[in-house]
Amino acid sequence: MLMTAYAGGDARAFEQLYARHQAGLYRFIRRLLGSALNAQTDEVFQDTWLRVVHARARWEPQGASFRTWLFTLAHHRVVDMLRRSGREVSIDAFDGEDGAPWEPGVNASATAWQHWPAPAAAASHTEEIAFWRRAGEKLLGCLEQLPLPQRSAFLLHHDDGLALDEVAGALEVGFETAKTRLRYAMSKLRTCMGAYLAPFSAAGSEPR
Amino acid sequence: MTHDMTHDPAHDPAHDPERDAWLTEALRHAPDAHAAPPAALSEAILRQARAATNAARAPQSVRARSRWLAVWDALARPSVAAGFASVMVATVVGVMWWGQPMDATIARAPAVDATPPSPAVDATPPSPAVDAKPPSPAVTAPSQPEAPPATPAPEAAVKSVAPAPPKTAALPQRAAPKPAPKRDETGAAPGTGSVSAAAPAPRREDPEPFADRRAAEEAAAPAAAPPVAAAPAPLARRAREPGMSAAPQSKVEAARDEARALGSAGALASRAVPRAAPPAALRADSFAEARPATLGALLASIGEQPERWAWERSGTPRPITPALRRWLGQVEAATAAARPGATTDSASSGESAVLRLYRDGVLSATLRLDDASVGLVAGPRTALPPAALAALKQALDDATR
Numbered sequence: 074m075l076m077t078a079y080a081g082g083d084a085r086a087f088e089q090l091y092a093r094h095q096a097g098l099y100r101f102i103r104r105l106l107g108s109a110l111n112a113q114t115d116e117v118f119q120d121t122w123l124r125v126v127h128a129r130a131r132w133e134p135q136g137a138s139f140r141t142w143l144f145t146l147a148h149h150r151v152v153d154m155l156r157r158s159g160r161e162v163s164i165d166a167f168d169g170e171d172g173a174p175w176e177p178g179v180n181a182s183a184t185a186w187q188h189w190p191a192p193a194a195a196a197s198h199t200e201e202i203a204f205w206r207r208a209g210e211k212l213l214g215c216l217e218q219l220p221l222p223q224r225s226a227f228l229l230h231h232d233d234g235l236a237l238d239e240v241a242g243a244l245e246v247g248f249e250t251a252k253t254r255l256r257y258a259m260s261k262l263r264t265c266m267g268a269y270l271a272p273f274s275a276a277g278s279e280p281r
Numbered sequence: 282m283t284h285d286m287t288h289d290p291a292h293d294p295a296h297d298p299e300r301d302a303w304l305t306e307a308l309r310h311a312p313d314a315h316a317a318p319p320a321a322l323s324e325a326i327l328r329q330a331r332a333a334t335n336a337a338r339a340p341q342s343v344r345a346r347s348r349w350l351a352v353w354d355a356l357a358r359p360s361v362a363a364g365f366a367s368v369m370v371a372t373v374v375g376v377m378w379w380g381q382p383m384d385a386t387i388a389r390a391p392a393v394d395a396t397p398p399s400p401a402v403d404a405t406p407p408s409p410a411v412d413a414k415p416p417s418p419a420v421t422a423p424s425q426p427e428a429p430p431a432t433p434a435p436e437a438a439v440k441s442v443a444p445a446p447p448k449t450a451a452l453p454q455r456a457a458p459k460p461a462p463k464r465d466e467t468g469a470a471p472g473t474g475s476v477s478a479a480a481p482a483p484r485r486e487d488p489e490p491f492a493d494r495r496a497a498e499e500a501a502a503p504a505a506a507p508p509v510a511a512a513p514a515p516l517a518r519r520a521r522e523p524g525m526s527a528a529p530q531s532k533v534e535a536a537r538d539e540a541r542a543l544g545s546a547g548a549l550a551s552r553a554v555p556r557a558a559p560p561a562a563l564r565a566d567s568f569a570e571a572r573p574a575t576l577g578a579l580l581a582s583i584g585e586q587p588e589r590w591a592w593e594r595s596g597t598p599r600p601i602t603p604a605l606r607r608w609l610g611q612v613e614a615a616t617a618a619a620r621p622g623a624t625t626d627s628a629s630s631g632e633s634a635v636l637r638l639y640r641d642g643v644l645s646a647t648l649r650l651d652d653a654s655v656g657l658v659a660g661p662r663t664a665l666p667p668a669a670l671a672a673l674k675q676a677l678d679d680a681t682r
Contacts, residue, residue: 084331091327099318115322122326126333202310209311212304231305259301266307 076139080129091122094140097233098147104228105151107217113154121147137242144233144243148225155221208266215265219258226251227258574660576613579638579646583609591639594681598639604680612648612655612673616663634674636681650674 078086098121103114124146132142216224222244229235229243241251308314318326355361583590583606591598592605633651637644647658650673656662665673 079330079334082334084334087330087334088327091323091330095323096317100313100316103313103316115318118318119322119326123329126326126330129333205306205310206312208303208307209309209314212307213311213313227304231300232308259304262304263301266304 076125076129076132080132087126090125090139094143098143101144101228101233102147102151104213104216104232105148105221105225106154108213109217110154110158113158117147117150117154121150124150138239140233141235141239141242144229144235145245148244151225152221211266212262215262218265219261222246223254223258223261226254227262230255574657576609576616576648576657576660579648579657580606580609580613582640582645583638589641590645591642592681593637593639594635598637598642601638602680608673608676608680609648611676612650615665615669615673616655619663619665634677636677650677 075086075090079090099114099118102117102121103111106113106117121143125143137145216227219227225244226240229240230237235243237252237255238248240255241248244251244254246254356365583601587601587606590601592601593599633649636648636650638646638648649656649658649662650670652667652670654662654664655670655673
């Protein structure tokens with residue numbers, strides 16, 4: 074509705090859209106680009122919004138939400154930026170480090186992840202915050218090790234809260250493909266994070 | 282791209298088994314979790330978005346403005362501008378002439394030429410009285426009154442009391458003619474047996490002079506029938522009516538009508554006017570500058586601009602009057618109807634009546650009427666019967682009283 078209003082010439086509608094999505098989009102672009110291209114975040118972010126501005130006349134909400142469309146544009150811009158920077162961007166969802174398709178029961182690291190320890194319940198609040206901050210830092214590092222398709226699928230799903238079908242729509246892939254990419258990403262991240270969090274394995278508990 | 286997951290529990294986002302709470306929590310506490318675009322960048326994006334909406338509105342006004350500019354550019358092209366200016370000039374001229382009659386002579390000219398000559402005027406046959414009378418100087422007329430009377434008219438023309446050129450038809454058209462078939466006893470075809478057929482003799486268009494002359498001749502010489510007794514009565518009536526001068530005609534047209542009615546020269550002038558009005562006007566001016574050599578020319582000049590003329594008999598010039606103009610027409614008609622060869626170069630030594638005519642205060646012509654002839658002092662004189670001369674004198678006295 075807001076995008077339709079903006080396409081009709083209502084500048085305030087765009088301001089509302091921007092206020093609603095600017096933080097998540099910025100974070101998504103920043104994490105997709107990684108630390109190596111962190112400086113390009115602003116450029117990609119601005120380019121994405123300008124695409125929205127220029128494409129307002131062609132905006133037709135055909136089943137996809139504005140958010141899905143917005144992240145699709147951002148994903149395209151990120152891919153372009155990565156390619157311009159000389160990085161090889163694989164669009165193969167099954168591109169893993171080992172090159173083999175992911176199988177939940179076979180992956181050994183998955184088992185380890187299922188038992189990933191959380192901070193001890195008795196730990197102080199400060200310690201808990203420190204724990205999750207270190208986990209967040211580690212997770213960003215693990216994310217950079219993921220292929221771009223898996224990384225984008227995981228970020229859209231876990232950070233921006235898109236459902237799997239929306240993830241598939243944003244990445245312009247099939248539902249199963251998106252699901253597979255997500256599983257690969259989670260498996261690798263669990264393995265990566267499980268190794269990091271091993272010293273904290275005192276008592277298993279769910280994150281609060 | 283999107284998939285319908287309403288029937289597949291595995292596709293239901295509510296039962297999303299892939300969402301890992303640990304990883305989500307770790308992401309939420311990541312160092313860049315609160316990263317936001319710089320304020321300047323946000324402002325720049327919003328500014329560009331607003332500019333885009335403003336620019337979308339602007340082209341509409343620019344488009345409307347460009348339409349006017351296109352029209353203006355089209356009008357500014359030389360060819361279009363010239364055409365537009367021509368139309369404007371034509372409009373201005375048309376407005377200036379709005380309500381004014383077109384040159385009436387132009388419209389009448391074809392009718393004058395196309396109308397066949399009426400036997401009542403063009404070939405006015407001599408009345409039985411005239412026919413019975415032997416050719417006398419009174420009824421003989423030179424074929425060209427303005428020209429030296431060297432060429433006598435044929436015998437048929439001699440019988441024609443009222444010579445008229447074959448082309449004259451204005452009078453029958455303007456007034457219902459009174460045919461005078463009884464007078465056409467010579468059997469000559471209209472327009473062929475008259476003097477006018479042989480030479481451009483002056484026309485008889487105004488019945489008034491002839492009516493007066495008929496009265497005079499009837500009084501003086503009962504044997505001679507009035508030459509144009511059969512002249513159209515309506516025209517004569519019209520000429521007599523004072524309201525005629527107030528008719529809704531332009532001044533120029535009225536003057537032309539007067540000239541046409543007063544005499545042959547006037548008729549000649551009016552006949553020339555329709556074909557080329559400006560040259561005729563020029564001729565009239567140049568004609569007036571010089572002294573009129575003939576009565577016809579004098580009448581034409583007076584008919585064109587009567588207000589510039591005055592007459593004098595007893596020392597005080599007075600404006601020329603219609604009565605005097607009718608009298609001049611009478612004289613001219615009488616001299617035109619006179620037998621060819623009846624001209625004389627010398628005036629009689631007897632008692633004479635002198636009429637001086639002034640144009641713009643300058644003596645322009647002197648008409649002398651003695652007991653044997655009548656004519657301009659500087660021009661040829663025409664011998665007339667004593668009775669006719671007496672009638673003319675009487676008429677002159679009446680007109681200049």
